[in-house]
Amino acid sequence: MSHSKFEKPFVALQIAVLTVSDTRSLETDTSGQYLIDALTGAGHQLAERQIIKDDIYQIRATVSAWIASSQVQAILITGGTGFSGRDSTPEAVSVLFDKHVEGFGELFRHFSMIEIGTSTLQSRALAGMTNNTVIFCMPGSTNACKTAWINIISPQLDSQQGPCNFVANLKKAEACGSRN
Numbered sequence: 001m002s003h004s005k006f007e008k009p010f011v012a013l014q015i016a017v018l019t020v021s022d023t024r025s026l027e028t029d030t031s032g033q034y035l036i037d038a039l040t041g042a043g044h045q046l047a048e049r050q051i052i053k054d055d056i057y058q059i060r061a062t063v064s065a066w067i068a069s070s071q072v073q074a075i076l077i078t079g080g081t082g083f084s085g086r087d088s089t090p091e092a093v094s095v096l097f098d099k100h101v102e103g104f105g106e107l108f109r110h111f112s113m114i115e116i117g118t119s120t121l122q123s124r125a126l127a128g129m130t131n132n133t134v135i136f137c138m139p140g141s142t143n144a145c146k147t148a149w150i151n152i153i154s155p156q157l158d159s160q161q162g163p164c165n166f167v168a169n170l171k172k173a174e175a176c177g178s179r180n
Helices: 030-041 056-068 089-096 102-122 142-156
Strands: 014-020 045-052 074-078 126-130 133-138
Touching (some): 014 056, 056 074, 056 089, 089 126, 089 133, 102 142, 133 142
Parallel strands (some): 074 133
16 A cells, blocks of 8 residues: 655655775765765755775764664665675674664565565665664665665655654654654
């Protein structure tokens, strides 16, 4: 069943983007750039962007700082969710969750199955809530970020999406402004 948008104002969120990669730079980070273009195109604001090495403690430190910030309502993390030796995003981030958003990984793999078949089993995409901040962790490929953003994240970060979305659960979301 499809739910249309309710008559609610759009709330622009402050969203941080983290790329976890040992090889990407600002010039080659197509996944992080896609997420920035998508979130700003949807009317949200980029709070901060970082690219860091796939190191459990660097990831955890960066995400922890954003969780503690009153200026960040959502965090998008791309990379480090696979099974290679250095992939450590789930281990770095999941211990920070107050609550796991179990359905995100399940839905991501569902949509991804349509695109890449059983290779989706190699994705450890996950999400959670911490200190009224929602965190989405997705694979590092640009196509995976598109799949996650279009099918799951964008609707759930849209205050007009019904019957429910994450915006009401996020810290100081109303302080970021709204548009009609």
